[in-house]
Amino acid sequence: MGFNKDLYIMNEISSIMLSGSSEKEDIISSNARPDVVICITGASGSLYALRIMEELKGRFYLVFSKNGKTVFEHETGKSIDYAVSLSYKTFDNDDLSAPIASGSFSYSTVIIIPASMNTTAKIASGISDNLITRVAAVSLKERRKLIVVPRETPLSTINLKNMTAISEAGGMIMPAMPSFYNLPETKDDVIDMFSGRVMSIMGIKNRLYREWGSQ
Numbered sequence: 001m002g003f004n005k006d007l008y009i010m011n012e013i014s015s016i017m018l019s020g021s022s023e024k025e026d027i028i029s030s031n032a033r034p035d036v037v038i039c040i041t042g043a044s045g046s047l048y049a050l051r052i053m054e055e056l057k058g059r060f061y062l063v064f065s066k067n068g069k070t071v072f073e074h075e076t077g078k079s080i081d082y083a084v085s086l087s088y089k090t091f092d093n094d095d096l097s098a099p100i101a102s103g104s105f106s107y108s109t110v111i112i113i114p115a116s117m118n119t120t121a122k123i124a125s126g127i128s129d130n131l132i133t134r135v136a137a138v139s140l141k142e143r144r145k146l147i148v149v150p151r152e153t154p155l156s157t158i159n160l161k162n163m164t165a166i167s168e169a170g171g172m173i174m175p176a177m178p179s180f181y182n183l184p185e186t187k188d189d190v191i192d193m194f195s196g197r198v199m200s201i202m203g204i205k206n207r208l209y210r211e212w213g214s215q
Helices: 005-019 023-031 046-055 066-076 080-086 117-125 131-141 157-168 187-202
Strands: 036-040 061-064 089-092 109-115 145-150
Touching (some): 036 066, 046 066, 046 080, 046 109, 046 187, 061 066, 117 131, 117 157
Parallel strands (some): 036 061, 109 145
16 A cells, blocks of 8 residues: 555544644644735825734735835834734735745735735836845745735826736736725724725725625
8 A cells, every 4th residue: 555645644633633843833833824915005094904914814915015104003003013913924015935935835915905015016027135025026926816906196107007007917906096985984994894895805804894785
């Protein structure tokens, strides 16, 4: 009878579980690894990112750009340490040796929220000079889900062409455009509506907003 790899692995896991070894925790934690990478750049719109991070607490990798950190603290009133505490693991934007920079490292979704026009232009041009633009490039080449949330107005022809290029390459452009058909009464209602829509596009069920016709 030949070697059965799957049976061998199952027997090893069973032995570890019965022994109460700490290796059990390692196996479980490796299987429970996050499937989402959240990137925050220096555009306005950090409140949307914060809302999503609070919903996904501990279930995402996080990367800030330098300006993203400054704008995040200014707009949200929260510290970078707080944002880091919500993530499974946070990587420095200069760390191109981070595991998420490799296509061999598994995750299904990258969301850049908010996305500056500088970051958008680099992604559209295939430039991967930092971790945020690198994970975006990995998502496109590996045919994973890339969601870019630009926040800029007005948009120049160059901005529009860059976003079109990302869309044609397989990314999704989801401008930070809140809707009002749900009759929001507070700023939080506006934030929740758009953040909930983003999470739905990510494939994550949530109760941040009501679908049209569900009232």
